[in-house]
Amino acid sequence: MRLSEVVQSASAKSTFYQSIFHPITQNLTNKLLGSLLLAFMLGATAIAAPAQSITKYNAPGAGTGAGQGTVGGAINAAGTIAGYYLDSGNVEHGFVRAASGTITSFDAPGAGTGFNEGTIARAINTSGTIAGYSTDSRGVYHGYVRATSGTITVFDAPGAGTGFNQGTIAYNINASGEISGYYADSGGVRHGYVRAANGTITTYDVSGGGTGIDEGTTGFGINTAGTVAGYWIDSGAVVHGFVRTNGGTITSYDAPGAGTGLGQGTVGGAINTAGTIAGAVVDSGTVHHGYIRAANGTITVFNVAGAGTGINQGTDGDWINDSGVVTGQYLDSGSVKHGYARLPSGQIITFNVPGAGTALGEGTVPTSINNSNVVAGSYIDAGGVFHGFTAKQ
Numbered sequence: 001m002r003l004s005e006v007v008q009s010a011s012a013k014s015t016f017y018q019s020i021f022h023p024i025t026q027n028l029t030n031k032l033l034g035s036l037l038l039a040f041m042l043g044a045t046a047i048a049a050p051a052q053s054i055t056k057y058n059a060p061g062a063g064t065g066a067g068q069g070t071v072g073g074a075i076n077a078a079g080t081i082a083g084y085y086l087d088s089g090n091v092e093h094g095f096v097r098a099a100s101g102t103i104t105s106f107d108a109p110g111a112g113t114g115f116n117e118g119t120i121a122r123a124i125n126t127s128g129t130i131a132g133y134s135t136d137s138r139g140v141y142h143g144y145v146r147a148t149s150g151t152i153t154v155f156d157a158p159g160a161g162t163g164f165n166q167g168t169i170a171y172n173i174n175a176s177g178e179i180s181g182y183y184a185d186s187g188g189v190r191h192g193y194v195r196a197a198n199g200t201i202t203t204y205d206v207s208g209g210g211t212g213i214d215e216g217t218t219g220f221g222i223n224t225a226g227t228v229a230g231y232w233i234d235s236g237a238v239v240h241g242f243v244r245t246n247g248g249t250i251t252s253y254d255a256p257g258a259g260t261g262l263g264q265g266t267v268g269g270a271i272n273t274a275g276t277i278a279g280a281v282v283d284s285g286t287v288h289h290g291y292i293r294a295a296n297g298t299i300t301v302f303n304v305a306g307a308g309t310g311i312n313q314g315t316d317g318d319w320i321n322d323s324g325v326v327t328g329q330y331l332d333s334g335s336v337k338h339g340y341a342r343l344p345s346g347q348i349i350t351f352n353v354p355g356a357g358t359a360l361g362e363g364t365v366p367t368s369i370n371n372s373n374v375v376a377g378s379y380i381d382a383g384g385v386f387h388g389f390t391a392k393q
Helices: 003-007 013-021
Strands: 053-057 069-075 081-086 092-097 103-106 118-124 130-135 141-146 152-155 167-173 179-184 190-195 201-204 216-222 228-233 239-244 250-253 265-271 277-282 288-293 299-302 326-331 337-342 348-351 363-369 375-380 386-392
Touching: 069 118, 069 363, 081 130, 081 375, 081 386, 092 130, 130 179, 141 179, 179 228, 190 228, 216 265, 228 277, 239 277, 277 326, 288 326, 337 375
Parallel strands: 069 386, 092 118, 118 167, 141 167, 167 216, 190 216, 239 265, 337 363
Antiparallel strands: 053 386, 069 081, 069 375, 081 092, 081 118, 092 103, 118 130, 130 141, 130 167, 141 152, 167 179, 179 190, 179 216, 190 201, 216 228, 228 239, 228 265, 239 250, 265 277, 277 288, 288 299, 326 337, 326 363, 337 348, 363 375, 375 386
């Protein structure tokens, strides 16, 4: 997913929720999930685009129409991928793909079987435990955790609403089995939560968060120490980043150059073991810029050469591994999506998956990277169909 899409329509409920939760079903200009696997040498003084061995795959049962297909999102140290696919009826199903290529699909108990209903896998930890959410037949969201045995436990955060586009979203899971996410209450206001491995759920709110629909607090990344990275939206629909320690201390921040208008600001996203955060800044012109925030609060903003400077174009920081390598997508002046990896030195490698479309809303969109510098996700072809792939040097 393109992390900073969350700021585009923060006050418009349907568009906002869809941009976060169902990116594969959006208009092609808003389709955000995709990825690539990339291997490269760290610490080199000069970086050239490496030769890549790319393996493409489609989950059994994935649809072949526009807005359908296979979305490979998260990858762990073993090379196991968690994702989801949309079938020919636009129903969502989770899957786990082993490094050997074996794909197992699954559906969370209670998941709906209608259009844009079903099961989405969002994250996978080192042991292979998966976290995600499902949408039931009423359009209500429920979090779940899937053990390596295949057992699925569905959960709802205290205070989660039970109406359409309300409920519980699970975004990430750490090595200890702690899950980070948010819930939307009966008024559509967002609140962060952390679910411990034993099922205990702790909720929290960032001071200053708005109390309107789609405003409030969203927990996103969580690292091995239980530190959460995320964002909050104020009453003016401006987005701000935050970091929350395991002890509950919350620090809010705004990246340099962040806009202060509706749908602008700072999106906090992935966080690594060192507490370094990767995210996106949306400026006053609604152009996106990647950023890295060190644990001491120092923020570095960066842009990929070739990124467009129009509305909702530019660079996003979507994931960061423990070596400090950031991956994400950038949109060029034609709003075509391209992948990149940024080394700790600041050097950037760009890449495109063969077969990715080259028109507006198509292309390559990396979404995660493991500690072996392997990136995972999907590409969007010229017909608007999503396909999973892996690639390595």
